[in-house]
Amino acid sequence: MAAANPKPTIVFDLGGVVLHWQPAQLLMKHLPDRLKTIEQAQDLAAEFFESFRPGGSWAEFDRGVLSSDAVARQIASRTALPIEAVAAVMQGVPAHLTLRPDTTALLNQLKDVGHRMVFLSNMPATYIEHVQRQLDSLGVFERGIFSSDVRLVKPEAAVFELALRTFDCRAGDCVLLDDNAANVEAARHAGWQALQFVDAVQASRDLVGLGLLPDR
Numbered sequence: 001m002a003a004a005n006p007k008p009t010i011v012f013d014l015g016g017v018v019l020h021w022q023p024a025q026l027l028m029k030h031l032p033d034r035l036k037t038i039e040q041a042q043d044l045a046a047e048f049f050e051s052f053r054p055g056g057s058w059a060e061f062d063r064g065v066l067s068s069d070a071v072a073r074q075i076a077s078r079t080a081l082p083i084e085a086v087a088a089v090m091q092g093v094p095a096h097l098t099l100r101p102d103t104t105a106l107l108n109q110l111k112d113v114g115h116r117m118v119f120l121s122n123m124p125a126t127y128i129e130h131v132q133r134q135l136d137s138l139g140v141f142e143r144g145i146f147s148s149d150v151r152l153v154k155p156e157a158a159v160f161e162l163a164l165r166t167f168d169c170r171a172g173d174c175v176l177l178d179d180n181a182a183n184v185e186a187a188r189h190a191g192w193q194a195l196q197f198v199d200a201v202q203a204s205r206d207l208v209g210l211g212l213l214p215d216r
Contacts, residue, residue, distance in 0.1 A: 009169045014121035016179035017197045019097045030089045062122040064148030094130040102200035107140045119144035155186030
């Protein structure tokens with residue numbers, strides 16, 4: 001049985017929560033000749049990343065079972081984009097994954113209150129070194145799980161079970177902050193508390209509501 005912790009363990013998603021992640025903007029930056037409007041970029045992003053659905057090529061890239069080259073070929077075939085254009089987008093991902101200042105402030109506030117914080121992220125192996133440097137600069141996370149290290153991805157039930165063992169906590173003592181609605185629903189189904197992240201202002205209000213931050 002997992003040891004009880006004096007305070008809940010707050011589990012952060014990374015992309016879109018701790019790190020800047022806006023796929024449509026990423027595509028517009030690297031495909032300016034093909035994308036003239038944000039609506040076009042959003043449509044292509046849904047096709048390019050397959051909405052991050054389990055079983056899709058990007059999700060399997062997150063899982064660590066497809067190489068960058070294999071994913072690029074599959075995306076090029078599916079979208080009819082030149083392989084060079086797909087590769088340029090994929091190579092541009094690390095520079096896009098920068099720390100969100102609003103979440104950084106929230107993390108520091110939670111640290112000051114004394115909360116235990118960890119992360120649970122769908123992340124391809126090729127980007128982990130860059131991401132880890134970003135996280136190390138924060139100095140707030142006790143530990144974390146990258147999907148490609150464990151061959152499991154959210155929203156699969158098994159990754160939440162693994163997280164409980166890895167973080168040594170009970171489901172009811174874990175609070176997930178994730179921008180993906182399917183991940184939030186899966187965490188709740190597993191008995192976790194889970195909040196869908198929109199921005200740090202909204203997340204702060206939700207955490208106040210749970211009694212995890214003081215109401216200022």
